[in-house]
Amino acid sequence: MNVSALLIIASLLCVTSRLFAGDAVAIGYNKDGVWTSVTYYCSSKPKGAKDYKTENEAREEALRDLRKRGGDQTARSEILSSTDATGFVAVGRGKDKSGKDLNVVGRGKSQKEADAKAFEELKASGATKDQKIVYRYHSYGADSE
Secondary structure, X not given: OOHHHHHHHHHHHHHHOOOOOOEEEEEEEOOOOOEEEEEEEEOOOXXXXXXXOOHHHHHHHHHHXXXXXXXXXXXXXXXXXXXXXXXXXEEEEEEOOOOOEEEEEEEEXXXXXXXXXXHHHHHHOOOOEEEEEEEEXXXXXXXXX
């Protein structure tokens, strides 16, 4: 499956679901250093539930999913952002003047605040073209018992 198809599928899944708990956003790069995939992990329940993941466990799950999705295309992967705090998350993407893509994460007490912070991050990083939010979700963290 090509990168575009993976991004479309991930975006559709993101629009149709809201996930909860400790979370992490991971990004994968090909051998040329160009990002090829971005994914995230969130538990579905607050702390204490059967499938709750801590921040570190969410990081591991996000990287595992990234390697699974990226396959042989992924030469390097890293965590873009992670937390074990309760709040809203927005993963944003934009292009800088040279056309290079940049992915950022905004967090807030509301989805509107998280979106605004993601756009602020994009602007501050010089990625002012083609800005968009590619993932939105709410995350329960360690303080969610």
